Amino acid sequence: MANQRLSDTVTLSVGSVLFKTTRSLLKTFDGTLLSNLDELSTEFDARENVYYFDRDPELFRHILNSYRLKEVHIPRTVCPLVFKKEMEFWSIPIQMIAPCCWQYLYESENNLADLNIVMNEDNDYKKKWSKHNHVIPGEKDVATSAEMQDGTGQEIHKKGIEENGSRRSKIWLFLEEPASSTAAKVWYYFYIFVVLVSVVLYLIWLVPSVRVSRYLSTLDQDSIDVFSLNSTAYEDLQKTYNEKIMMAGGTDPHPVLLAVDVFCIVFFAFELLLTVSVCPNKKAYFCDIYNLIKVIVCLCMTITVVMEINKDILKENNRVAHFMMACRGLASLRLLLIFRLRKIFNSLHIMLVALKHSLKELMLLLFTFLVLVVIYACLIFSAEIESDMFPNTQLTMWWAVITMTTVGYGDFYPVSTFGYILGVVCAINGIIVLALPIAAIAGVFSNLFSRNSEFQRHKKAVRDDKGVLTAKT
Structure with a gap:
């Protein structure tokens, strides 16, 4: 009887730490590495009658304990993903994990999945720029601490761009990547400023205080100038049209307001054409929703200004009037151009990524x-x-x-x-x-x-x- 108990004893050397247990206990989980140990196993040393494993002994204590409890409990002092790999080595099925440890394991896996999303976004961004420009924006060469303090580290980075990138690449970086240089960052903020000015103009376009008598086109006998009407004619006109239609059809924008709006249109169109001309991958550029919005905004803003100058056409054809109002409505998408800030404010980009993954x-x-x-x-x-x-x-x-x-x-x-x-x-x-x-x-x-x-x-x-x-x- 004593010899039978002695033969049932198994000695395991895990990371130079000896563990003694019984074969009957190791047979608790069929199909695992420990349950299949025999004298033909590659880990077995016949001279010392010991099975050698080069693993972490602290983790193995919990692995061995799971055979006694008939379920696996993940220690809170260990990364659950590391412990999961340890289970895979010992061939312990994942369904043996106790329910009380599910949250600890799967929360870690979810956190790792979210971190991989963030890291992949960063890697894709770097690959995109390094592929077309041979540089990675924002990744300055590591210089001495004195160089980093006095700003010469940035000069080294600029020199690297000049050496590795062509003129088109430098223009592309200047227009699209604010981290490439100080001038690019200034341009970036100026672009956002123009967007905000354009949005303000859109909001106040039909406010009576910024509208004046018509001057953009020659008035014919059927044309109406709201500000030249007497009080009686103005009241009669109000019975037929609301104030918005009266301001849109019977007045013109203030010359300063119109000049600023035309400047915004020219600015957006020039930036779009220049960016497209130096873009290294035009197909990918136009597959980006943000860039499509820029195209739509430029077209709609141009159409609304042209219609504003020739507003008598709207009176003659209702379809043209409806088309102008549709273009004016789409021109409100200019506010979405503010999302250009996603390249500076990383949190804004993460919000867009969160929507994408939701x-x-x-x-x-x-x-x-x-x-x-x-x-x-x-x-x-x-x-x-x-x-x-x-x-x-x-x-x-x-x-x-x-x-x-x-x-x-x-x-x-x-x-x-x-x-x-x-x-x-x-x-x-x-x-x-x-x-x-x-x-x-x-x-x-x-x-x-x-x-x-x-x-x-x-x-x-x-x-x-x-x-x-x-x-x-």
């Missing part, structure tokens, strides 16, 4: 919302069949959207008891449906923002460490 949540939100809109539209239409409040299902869908978003314009509303109940349920359901996916999207942004902060801090620490080592040598 498409599943957004599609879930849209799908669920549309299904409920149709359901409540049909229910309220049936509930209010005896009233004249909802003549068709298109209006009931409008009501459902407004109610679920808790806006409640009050233009259409139920009048029956069952309709009131449906309205309450629809509003509450809308709050719940909208809140759940938005929380998930916010979580994605929060995780990516945190990982990006850690990544940027690590990059700065690496650069500082290289600078210190270079200074010592």
Whole structure:
């Protein structure tokens, strides 16, 4: 009996630390590395009757303990991803991990996945620029500490660009990459300033205080100049048209206002044409949504100014007038040009990345919302069949959207008891449906923002460490 117990004993040397256990215990998890140990194993030393493994003994204590507990518990003092690799070495299936450790493991995996997204964005950005320009913007050569302090490190970087890049590449860097030089950063901020000025002009374009009597075109007998009308004619005109139409058709913008707007158009068009002419990859350039928006904004701004100068055409053809208003509406996309700041403010870029990686949540939100809109539209239409409040299902869908978003314009509303109940349920359901996916999207942004902060801090620490080592040598 004693010999049988002795033969059942197994001695394991893990990282020069001896562990003694029994074969019956190691057979607890079938198919694992330890359960398949025998005298033919490559790790077995017949002279000493010991199995040798070059692994971490501290981690192996928890691996061996899992055979006793019949489940795996991940120690909080160890990176769960390292422990997962240790489990893979010992061939322990992942389903043996205890439920109490799931959060610890999968949170680490999610954090690593988010960090990989941030790092891949950074790597793709560097590859994009180094491929076409042979330099990586923002990555200055490591100089001495004195050079870094007095700014000559930047001069070294500029010299590297001049040597490695062609004239087209330097212009491209100047226009598109603010980290390439101080002048490029100044240009970048000036571009944003012009965008803001253009947006302000758009907002005040039809304000009466910045409109003047018509001067852009010769007035014929059918033309109207609002500011030249007497009070009686002005009041009669108000009965037919609202103030917006009166200002748009019967006045012209102040000359200074028009001159600044034309300058913005010329500026955007010149920047676009110059950028396209020096762009190393025009197909990739126009595949970027941001660049397509620039093209649309330039075209729409130009069309609206041309129509402004020839506004009598709008009176003769309603389709042309509607086309101008559509172009004017699309010209409001100029505000999106402010997202050019994403290359300077990394957090803004992370917000866009978070939206990109939240498409599943957004599609879930849209799908669920549309299904409920149709359901409540049909229910309220049936509930209010005896009233004249909802003549068709298109209006009931409008009501459902407004109610679920808790806006409640009050233009259409139920009048029956069952309709009131449906309205309450629809509003509450809308709050719940909208809140759940938005929380998930916010979580994605929060995780990516945190990982990006850690990544940027690590990059700065690496650069500082290289600078210190270079200074010592």
